[in-house]
Amino acid sequence: MFADQAGQLQQRGMSRRNALMLVANQTAVPIEGEWLEAFWCDECQQTTWYHIHKCSDRSYEISLAPQELWQQVSGVIDAFGNPSVGEFTRKSARYVGYQGLKGFQFVS
Secondary structure, three states: OEEOOOHHHOOOOHHHHHHHHHHHHHOEOOOEEEEEEEEEEEEOOEEEEEEEEEEEOOOOOEEEEOOOHHHHHOOOOOOOOOOOOOOOHHHHHHOOOOOOOOOOOOOO
């Protein structure tokens, strides 16, 4: 995970001054000891995403991952999909026999 706003660092205990200076010097500041992880539930047959925070060597805080945390994560695919991608593109990407332009019929 990373922070790109001073407030995100302040929520984790950093002073306002240090947080502002750090964000001003770096585009994104890595946050150590926090990540998102998916767990599979056998009972409901669904994958649920959790926010994991390592408190010490053997203790962790686990909570459901709120939507706004996806904006602070790198290296994982957004479970809700990219909002800038249209439905046609999503369906085409899932299509197994996708052939690019060969899949379209052009009328002349």
